[in-house]
Amino acid sequence: MTRGYSYDPHVVPGVTDESDEYFDRLVDEAALESYLRANLGDADDFEVRRHQAGHSNETLFVTWGGEELVLRRPPPGETAEKAHDVLREYSVVDALQSTDVPLPRTVLACDDHDVVGSDFYLMERLDGTVVRGGDGDPLSEPAARKRVGEELVDTLAAIHTVDVDDVGLTEFGHPEGFSQRQVKRWSEQLTWAFSKTSDEREVPAIYDVMEWLQENAPEEHPHTLVHGDYKLDNVMYDLADEPELIGVFDWEMSTLGDPLTDLGWMLSFWRDAGDPDPVSGEFFDPFLENDGYPTRRELVDRYEAATGIEYTNDRFYRALAVYKLCGLGEMFFARHLAGDADDPLYPKMREAVPALADRAQRIIDGEEPL
Structure with missing residues (x-):
C-alpha cells in the first residue's frame, strides 16, 4: 500500500495561482524553504501549490527534491477558539501510525510562526481518489x-x-x-x-x-x-x-x-x-x-x-x-x-x-x- 496523502486531480481542482494575495498570506516560500533545508536536508526542487478542495484548514502541496509532501495549516485571520488545531491533528495521526487505521505518514510538525505565520505540519502525499460527486457518480459498478x-x-x-x-x-x-x-x-x-x-x-x-x-x-x-x-x-x-x-x-x-x-x-x-x-x-x-x-x-x-x-x-x-x-x-x-x-x-x-x-x-x- 502506498502511504501518504494526496487527492486525485481528475476528481477535484488542484491548485490556485501562487501569485495571488491570498496565497501570499498562507506561506512565506523563502522561510519554508529554509526550514525544510534545515530539517530535511538539501533539495534541488522546491515548489508550493495550494489545494482548493477543503473548506476548513488549508492544504498546500509541497515538492521537496524527490519527495511529494502535504502541508496543513489553519486559515489566516481570526478563527473561533479551539478551531483549526493542526498540531492536535498531527499528534493523533502520528500516534496511530502503527495501527490498522490507514493514514498518511507524518514527516514534521512546527509551532514556529516565523516559518509560515502559524502552526503547521507536513506529511507524505498519497496517490488515490477522493470519492466526490462533481459531474456525477464516480463509480459505475x-x-x-x-x-x-x-x-x-x-x-x-x-x-x-x-x-x-x-x-x-x-x-x-x-x-x-x-x-x-x-x-x-x-x-x-x-x-x-x-x-x-x-x-x-x-x-x-x-x-x-x-x-x-x-x-x-x-x-x-x-x-x-x-x-x-x-x-x-x-x-x-x-x-x-x-x-x-x-x-x-x-x-x-x-x-x-x-x-x-x-x-x-x-x-x-x-x-x-x-x-x-x-x-x-x-x-x-x-x-x-x-x-x-x-x-x-x-x-x-x-x-x-x-x-x-x-x-x-x-x-x-x-x-x-x-x-x-x-x-x-x-x-x-x-x-x-x-x-x-x-x-x-x-x-x-x-x-x-x-x-x-x-x-x-x-x-x-x-x-x-x-
Whole structure:
C-alpha cells in the first residue's frame, strides 16, 4: 500500500495561482524553504501549490527534491477558539501510525510562526481518489459502490476499536459528558460566528434546535477515540481494482469521546433513495442514492456487528451532526465577511445555514428517519 496523502486531480481542482494575495498570506516560500533545508536536508526542487478542495484548514502541496509532501495549516485571520488545531491533528495521526487505521505518514510538525505565520505540519502525499460527486457518480459498478460504503464504515469501526492505551492517547480527551459538551461547544461556535454575521441576516430556527439538543444529550455513552469529521470526502480510496480505503484525513477535531457522534456525522451526509432533496449540493452527494450503495440502515448494522456498539438515539446524533454543520457553515460565512477566505462556498452559507437549521428540526421531528 502506498502511504501518504494526496487527492486525485481528475476528481477535484488542484491548485490556485501562487501569485495571488491570498496565497501570499498562507506561506512565506523563502522561510519554508529554509526550514525544510534545515530539517530535511538539501533539495534541488522546491515548489508550493495550494489545494482548493477543503473548506476548513488549508492544504498546500509541497515538492521537496524527490519527495511529494502535504502541508496543513489553519486559515489566516481570526478563527473561533479551539478551531483549526493542526498540531492536535498531527499528534493523533502520528500516534496511530502503527495501527490498522490507514493514514498518511507524518514527516514534521512546527509551532514556529516565523516559518509560515502559524502552526503547521507536513506529511507524505498519497496517490488515490477522493470519492466526490462533481459531474456525477464516480463509480459505475454496483459492486464497487457497495464496497466503498463497506470500507467506509469498516474503517470507522477500526478507529473506534483502537486501544488508546497502546498508542499513548489515554490523555487525549475527556470522554465523560462528551456529547453534552459537544452541544455546548458548537453552541459557543455558533454564538461566536453570529457575533460576526448577525448584521447580514439572522437564523432564528437554530435556537429551537439548540434547546432540544441541550435537553436530549445522552448522559451515558461508549468511550472511544473519535475522528470528529468522518465522512466520505475525508477519506481516500485506491480504485484500481476492488475499492480499498487507503487514507483517513482531517483529524483536527479528534479526541476521546462518544463514537456515536462520528457515526451520526457520517450518516448525516449519506443519502438513501427517496430522501428529500439536499439542502446544499456542496455538502451532500445525490449519487449516493444510486443502486449499489449501502443504505444508512445497512451501514449501521455493519458498524454494530464490527464494534459491538449499539447505535441508539439516532435523532439526537444526526440532528447534532447537522447542527455542527450549521456551526461550520456560519464560521465559513464569518470568514467570508471578514475577507479571510477566497473559497466560493463561503458566501453560499448566507442561505445554506438557515436551510440546514430547518433540516436539523426535521430530523428532530422524525421527518427524516434513519
